[in-house]
Amino acid sequence: MLSFLPLFPLNLVAYPGEVLNLHIFELRYRQLVNECIDEQKTFGIPVYLNDNLPGFGTEVEIVALHKRYDDGRMDISTRGRRVFEVENFENPVEGKLYAGGEVTFSTDLVDLSQPLPELLKLLDSLYELLSISVEYDKEATQFSFQVAHRIGMSLDDEYQLLTMPRESERQQFLIRHLQKVLPIVADMEHTKARIKLNGHFKNLDPLNF
Incomplete structure (x- = not known):
């Protein structure tokens, strides 16, 4: 209609x-x-x-x-x-x-009553790496929409998520995105830590030759 x-x-x-x-x-x-x-x-x-x-x-x-x-x-x-x-x-x-x-x-097909445990685990890992606190409602019927803007997706990916009619499909999409970006974020945070150490006095262990 x-x-x-x-x-x-x-x-x-x-x-x-x-x-x-x-x-x-x-x-x-x-x-x-x-x-x-x-x-x-x-x-x-x-x-x-x-x-x-x-x-x-x-x-x-x-x-x-x-x-x-x-x-x-x-x-x-x-x-x-x-x-x-x-x-x-x-x-x-x-x-x-x-x-x-x-x-x-669109008819929204809410086929999940709670967020997938794997998605929650990946979200926790992301926010821990970034040292930020993000609050969300785990009882929300459209959990994917609640966190979609908080995981660093491109506008194209955000749009693709909008077109998906099933909550289960959207959460799987978010899981795949997080699986791709988490190693990149972890590497960036490791690089930042190394940069912060540059110029500081270092207590290095002696090497045995």
């Missing part, structure tokens, strides 16, 4: 459940946001990737208007709701300044 959404293309991936803060300054998007606030409507953020719209995006709702400037600019917070695929794109929508289009909403 087709649904119409006002569209706000961005060079980023918004995920369901994610809170995204936006500074609205273009006239066309000021019109879009004002209409969504006044009419309590949602809008879509399709991913703008490699100079085109490949098709998938996320419907978002405005959860807070933080500031409205004298010149009409706004600071807002949005929360992601559902993944969609653009079927027809109209730029601009007739009688409007902004783009819009007919979309179909």
Whole structure:
């Protein structure tokens, strides 16, 4: 079934459940946001990737208007709701300044009730290597979307994850990514440690020849 959404293309991936803060300054998007606030409507953020719209995006709702400037600019917070695929794109929508289009909403197949133990183990290893603390909800039904922006994926990989309808498939995708990047991160951290030692007095063990 087709649904119409006002569209706000961005060079980023918004995920369901994610809170995204936006500074609205273009006239066309000021019109879009004002209409969504006044009419309590949602809008879509399709991913703008490699100079085109490949098709998938996320419907978002405005959860807070933080500031409205004298010149009409706004600071807002949005929360992601559902993944969609653009079927027809109209730029601009007739009688409007902004783009819009007919979309179909994806059916999210939550076939995992908890994150895979291997994924949690890899996440812990990454954050331990980086000496950072990241909090996440292990009971979240879409756990993959919750951590996707926190593991250093490229925009292309983040988009590919968005197109996957099954939670199990998405978590396996994250596992494969982490298995690739962890050795690289470990090597970088080892190099940083060696650089920090350079110039320091070293207590070296004598060598027996």
